[in-house]
Amino acid sequence: MAAKKKSPKKAVPKAKAKKVLKATGAIKVSAVKSAKKAAKGAKIKKISGYDIPKAQAATRVVLYGFHRSMPTGKVALMLAMLGESYDYRHIDLRAGAHKSPDYAKVARFAQVPALADGDEIVVQSNVILQYLAEKFGKFGGKTPAERRRIAEWLAWDLDKLTTLGQVRFLRATQQPGQPPIPALAFLEARARMSLEFLDRHLGQSKFVAGLHPTIADIAIFAWIAVAEEAGFDPAHFPNLRDWALRMLKLPGVGHPYALLPTEDKVSA
Numbered sequence: 001m002a003a004k005k006k007s008p009k010k011a012v013p014k015a016k017a018k019k020v021l022k023a024t025g026a027i028k029v030s031a032v033k034s035a036k037k038a039a040k041g042a043k044i045k046k047i048s049g050y051d052i053p054k055a056q057a058a059t060r061v062v063l064y065g066f067h068r069s070m071p072t073g074k075v076a077l078m079l080a081m082l083g084e085s086y087d088y089r090h091i092d093l094r095a096g097a098h099k100s101p102d103y104a105k106v107a108r109f110a111q112v113p114a115l116a117d118g119d120e121i122v123v124q125s126n127v128i129l130q131y132l133a134e135k136f137g138k139f140g141g142k143t144p145a146e147r148r149r150i151a152e153w154l155a156w157d158l159d160k161l162t163t164l165g166q167v168r169f170l171r172a173t174q175q176p177g178q179p180p181i182p183a184l185a186f187l188e189a190r191a192r193m194s195l196e197f198l199d200r201h202l203g204q205s206k207f208v209a210g211l212h213p214t215i216a217d218i219a220i221f222a223w224i225a226v227a228e229e230a231g232f233d234p235a236h237f238p239n240l241r242d243w244a245l246r247m248l249k250l251p252g253v254g255h256p257y258a259l260l261p262t263e264d265k266v267s268a
């Protein structure tokens with residue numbers, strides 16, 4: 001069961017909440033500052049091909065991703081919260097780069113994100129979060145029971161909240177004048193129910209899996225940050241809104257758009 005908050009919740013002043021929770025506007029705006037800090041010192045450099053140069057392979061963490069991809073955003077957020085520098089490879093999904101034979105050597109499911117850490121290559125965003133949590137000993141829970149609770153939420157995220165991402169994708173790719181595809185209404189209803197469920201849960205629990213931020217919060221935050229693009233107004237989910245504000249106060253937290261470059265990046 002999620003831990004209850006001890007002190008009564010402080011109301012977020014309406015004007016501030018409105019400002020911050022125009023999500024793709026405001027969560028983003030208030031997050032850009034911390035994201036810039038996290039990216040400070042990083043040099044931008046173009047690299048061709050997706051293979052990892054030998055000299056780098058042993059020492060560098062490389063994130064392969066796409067700037068509109070929230071699964072990629074989860075991993076970038078985790079790395080920023082850990083304060084870890086990493087190289088970034090832009091996989092241009094719109095140009096079909098994820099289907100290239102070069103990228104197939106990196107990503108077994110031909111999707112973003114993928115994370116290379118020396119010889120280790122990990123795919124599936126939530127598995128990457130678990131990998132990083134284990135490696136750095138942060139945000140992954142301390143006891144087996146905590147880790148199980150977090151894993152439950154990660155599975156819930158993939159099962160339920162990912163529908164928000166699917167709605168966002170369908171809306172973004174729908175041609176003007178064309179009727180919405182029939183699955184959209186189903187996915188919208190499922191995404192709305194998930195947001196309502198999460199909102200109720202966060203009325204009882206300071207963070208998703210208890211009193212402290214974990215990779216469950218990180219996975220979920222990336223979707224909530226783009227909820228408006230899927231047609232959901234965060235103002236309708238006040239507990240979710242307050243939680244997002246708590247998240248934004250944590251070191252390194254930024255909107256995924258502010259964390260993800262649109263081209264290759266080599267850390268300093």
Ligand SMILES: N[C@@H](CCC(=O)N[C@@H](CS)C(=O)NCC(=O)O)C(=O)O
Nearest residue numbers: 069070071110111112113124125126
């Ligand atoms: N369950 C995967 C989903 C990854 C995913 O859907 N990636 C999308 C971009 S957001 C992708 O690579 N799409 C291309 C494709 O599936 O062909 C994860 O969480 O990593």
